[in-house]
Amino acid sequence: MIYDRLENIGNYPFEHPNLKKAVKYLIEEDILNHKEERFVIEEGELFVNLIENMQGRPEEKKYECHHDFVDIHITLEGLDYIRSTDESNLVVTTPYDREGDYLLGDCPGDEYAEAYIPRGCFALYLPKDAHMVNGTPKEPGRVRKFVMKVKVK
Template sequence: MIYDHIKNLGLYKGIHPNLDKALTYLEENDVSKLTVGTYDIDDKNAFFFIQENILDDSLENRFEYHEKYLDCHLIIEGEELIRYGSGEKVELVDFDKDRDIGFVSCKRSYDFDLVDGYATLFFPEEPHRPNLFKEHLRAVKKCVIKVLID
């Protein structure tokens, strides 16, 4: 997991060629001007969603994870809490290979403030819980980049 300011994301180039494409795209394009929808960077190797999400204030111990794709979460408007799961994990439902998503509960968790200018990168198999309520805001506009890590 990486948590850093967007201006520093170029430091992570070299981890994987598909991630390099996504980071270069972020450097060269202003995603904050885009409307809700799905956008292509490099076909199935790197693409992203612009989303408007209602934040969740439940205390549920449920984290998503992926086997093939890295998730990069970047806030465009608003603030959210994002949670990283660690320690012993218990599978809650069978992994959906077609959608590349599974859900687990985790023994421990760590919270991060996802605010304007900051991003989190969750690598395959890293449990995370995005879109959590933070203080007074109920909704966010965000960019979620999916990067195939093979």
């Protein structure tokens, strides 16, 4: 997991061509003011979805994990909160779905990191970085964000 301000994303020397394209896009475009709900940068390789929801309690949420895609979460409104852990720490509740590139699970215990992601910041989750989204240990709020999906396998 990488957490930083969006203005610093160019400081990360990614080698994968799709990650390089993603960083270039994020440097050149004003994504924080983008109006589309879904936009494709390169079909099947690099695209962005708008996610908008109310947060819930963490104990009600599942961790998701990808094998082929990197997720870059970029907060537009609200204070996003994401817990993350390594896939090996999960008790799998939904086996890996190759077509959807995800598995779901729970993380018993305290082997996780927490990130509060305000507007203008991003959190990047590599394959096998399980992440629990749409929860918060604080008072639940509405979060609006872009999730950039970057194929790396």
